[in-house]
Amino acid sequence: MLMHNPPHPxxxxxxxxxxxxxxxxxxxxxxxxxxxxxxxxxxxxxxxISPEMAVRLSIAFDTSAESWLNQQSQYELWHAEQLRGxxxxxxxxxx
Amino acid sequence: MLMHNPPHPxxxxxxxxxxxxxxxxxxxxxxxxxxxxxxxxxxxxxxxISPEMAVRLSIAFDTSAESWLNQQSQYELWHAEQLRGxxxxxxxxxx
DNA sequence: CCCTTGTGTTTGAAACTCCGAATCATGATG
DNA sequence: CATCATGATTCGGAGTTTCAAACACAAGGG
Numbered sequence: 001m002l003m004h005n006p007p008h009p010x011x012x013x014x015x016x017x018x019x020x021x022x023x024x025x026x027x028x029x030x031x032x033x034x035x036x037x038x039x040x041x042x043x044x045x046x047x048x049i050s051p052e053m054a055v056r057l058s059i060a061f062d063t064s065a066e067s068w069l070n071q072q073s074q075y076e077l078w079h080a081e082q083l084r085g086x087x088x089x090x091x092x093x094x095x
Numbered sequence: 096m097l098m099h100n101p102p103h104p105x106x107x108x109x110x111x112x113x114x115x116x117x118x119x120x121x122x123x124x125x126x127x128x129x130x131x132x133x134x135x136x137x138x139x140x141x142x143x144i145s146p147e148m149a150v151r152l153s154i155a156f157d158t159s160a161e162s163w164l165n166q167q168s169q170y171e172l173w174h175a176e177q178l179r180g181x182x183x184x185x186x187x188x189x190x
Numbered sequence: 191c192c193c194t195t196g197t198g199t200t201t202g203a204a205a206c207t208c209c210g211a212a213t214c215a216t217g218a219t220g
Numbered sequence: 221c222a223t224c225a226t227g228a229t230t231c232g233g234a235g236t237t238t239c240a241a242a243c244a245c246a247a248g249g250g
Contacts, residue, residue: 021187025227033183035210040228047208051168051175052182059184069172073146073164080146081160087147088128089154092116120198130239135199142237 006078008045009071017061018043032056048072101173103140104166112156113138127151143167 018028029039033056041047049057049072051065058065113123124134128151136142144152144167146160153160 017187023187024225026225028187031185031187033185036227037211037229038209041208044228050208051171052178053208054172055175055179056182056184059179059182060187062186062188062190065172065176066169069168070165073168074161076146077149077160077164080150083147084150084154087151087154089151090126090128091157092112092118092123092126092155093157095157119196121196131198132200132240133238136237139199145237148237 006075008075009049009068010043010045010047012071013057014043017057028060031060048076101170103170104144104163105138105140105142107166108152109138112152123155126155143171 017023018025023031025039025043026036029036032039032053034053038047042049042053049068051069054065054068054072057063057068112118113120118126120134120138121131124131127134127148129148133142137144137148144163146164149160149163149167152158152163
């Protein structure tokens, strides 16, 4: 079922972008053009990756904005899927 | 560059789900378990597809929640990309 | 003609999220 | 001890998703 609880994208940013370059939160936030608080919240999973933030990440780290946004989507979707059984929805098309 | 302004996902829902089945906004909203207002806002592009709504759509129309959420992401990303040049971001990795 | 019913949309309010400025707590340096 | 940098937290503002209620509009029935 592949029901593995995915890590929040901020964890990925830290491990994949900040740590390898030895960047502090302050340095990275400054480069990204956002406040330390904003980046800190993302790294600690208290904020998601907004579309604008995805573009910022893509510029600073030469990656694809789409991949960051998709990771965020997958993370949010996993949590929404946990509620699938509780949603009162009527099927309109045969399974 | 494929810079085609993408339609908001609500338009897709209407054309791909409601219209083929001859469903009214009222009927579809009722089946999805949300208010008419909520669905109306989505169809008219004044609201996005939330993760929970993506799961609702996947149940009612036997589709993948991921595809709906990805369409929403792509739509938001396109708008964010329009601001790419205005963002004050410093490259941390060589292009 | 008026009244009811059904349609889609809009208004008003509550809850939530992302963000910056300011503040706090911690640890290092002089 | 005092100072400073770092990361996290609190406070407030702006935007978004949601519902309940009310709105405008059309189509029929009395």
